[in-house]
Amino acid sequence: MNRAPLIFLGVFLALAFSWTGIVLTNQVAYGNLTPIYDDAEEKIFPEATPGVAQRGQLVYQDLGCIYCHTQQVRRLGYGSDIERGWGERQSVPRDYIREKRVLLGTMRTGPDLRNIGARQADSTWHLLHLYDPQITSQGSVMPPYRFLFEMRKIVGEASPDAMNLPSSYVDGTPLPPHSVPTEGYELVPTERAKSLVAYLINLKDTYAYPETFNVFPEEEAEAEQSEAPAEEGH
């Protein structure tokens, strides 16, 4: 009795089942989502990502930011993403269609970054935060990214990009001497640091697509409940 073919068939069907269901069906169902043209704003949404931000995404990927930061906002009533100010609305599939690599993430050691550009648009803040997270966020466990910056001798005029470091952290301890430029030296962000910041600042889903209007089942349910007694009264 050779049951090998039968076992093989079963093994094939088992994975074919979810491959069809999870992968193929969804690829057909919404793998061709298109951007939306807004007549009033005369613009297409989601907007194209500027080149510098696209390069920044590559830096984000190579440094592994995804392992501590998500890029997805959950709906009101599920988690507290919106209450924390991580977004005005839930993230929807159309938000991601411009991205070559979708970086939803699964870990929130740090806060969600889907709308970081909307809540912190100051590039100086981001550069300081990357250089030494303790400057802007004391107590953070985020690693310092000093290697994205260059300590160099000032030749001729100082660079307009040169960083202005505070002399001490919020709690009054001074910055370690090796991270502060000495006399005649300046600290400048590299191209990678600048493009990463450009990417972060560009992260914001502020446009309200039609599908974002109908995403609060709780409110709907409440609305229905409040209507129900009125109908009984008739």
Added chain:
Amino acid sequence: MASALRIAQSLDPSTSPTSVSRAELSEIDASTKAPALFFLISSVLWLLAGTAFALISSFKMHTPEFLGDYEWLTFGRVRTAHLNTVIYGWSVNAAFAVAFWLMARLSRSVLRHPTLLFVAGAFWNIGVSIGIFGILRGDSTSIEWLEMPSYVTPLLFVAYALIGAWAIITFRFGKSKHIYVSQWYILAALFWFPWLYSIAQIMMIFEPARGTVQALVNWWFAHNILGLWFTPIGLAAVYYFLPKVLGKPIHSYYLSVLGFWSLAFFYNWAGVHHLIGGPVPAWVLSAGIAASFMMVVPVIVTSINHHMTMVGSFSALKYSPTLRFIVFGAVSYTLTSLQGSSMAIRSWSEVTHFTHYTIGHAHWGMYAFFTMVMFGSIYYIMPRLMLKEWPSAALISTHFWATSIGIIIYVAALSIGGVLQGLALNDVENYPVFMDIVELTKKYLLSRSYAGILITVGHLAFAVNFAWMLIAPRAKSSTAPTLFRNPSSMVITR
């Protein structure tokens, strides 16, 4: 029923000494020696590298300035290097060795074409080495579980294809007419892996799907590599070694078949529970949650089968290192799988998703289950390859206690820390400041590092014993197996 009983008995590996001559078995074992040693030595080296990466990343999580100036060792890279080293380096190498050693024995086939396996092994290990190097220098794809840069994919794929081809040849030319449940698991796993891997590579890297379809492919792949690759290999080993060491048949043939098919059909839908609350169609999530619940069936069935096999033989745990590791792994399989099902409950996922709790769960599965089962298997296989015994029972004992206590502390610390983190994240009123939540988790992250040190001690004990065994001369006279203590009345079946 009578025929079923007969089949069950004939399938049972522990009856092999009567139906297959011991001479044939040792001939088969001898034929596997060179390739099996190649994969096992590679796996142990990767285990040490993976442990080093693990410790560095763990320390960085509570002391971010630790090695803070080295770009190659920044957290996002070293953590990724850890995952890929222990998964594709340690676990896959060990899984290959155990899988084809079992296949050769169970198919009653001398290992043919060992060159195929050597070439495959060389391709695989060179591929993984380049991949880890690529991650450290900044070429990571940032796709979870698929971080190795696309330039190593062909190498890994060739390696894999050769191993798959080899397994089919061995199975096809085997003398055994029956297919034991371990072979089911191994053959299925060998078939599923390339499917998962190639689809994920194509739809995420070479021709990326649009938008969050990528996320669905990602978690379809990443969870199935656990459920349809590591889990079947781990279970195959448990199904072989448990009855083998105890010298009695597995409790129920029917339960093992039921366990196999329910795993095959439910597990592969479960992965999308990693996206609960995310921007993907709600029905897929519901299906994934349902499948996650259904996973209770294979898990309970399998654990009943294992437990009923163990009943009456618990005292053997005092003696046999293999059994102790395998039983630790089998129990962990049950517990971590039930935990996994519970994590798919929406209201519980709302708390635990995005927290350290998930990391604890991952280690419970990949370490406390899979890795412990591999340790147990290696303790059984090595003496049969080398024809000599493990040099030190004390080192085996150190290995067992350090790793088992270590992983228990690890999982406990991250589970408690993760739940507190999740509750705080959802509680804006009491935790409006994010940094307070970070502060809350620090002591649990520190405990995890202590657990990591303990596990490292265990790995060093294992590696020393392993290397010692490789170089130690063979005893002139016949030797007794290395056990934790010498049984006075009990005979351990070898």
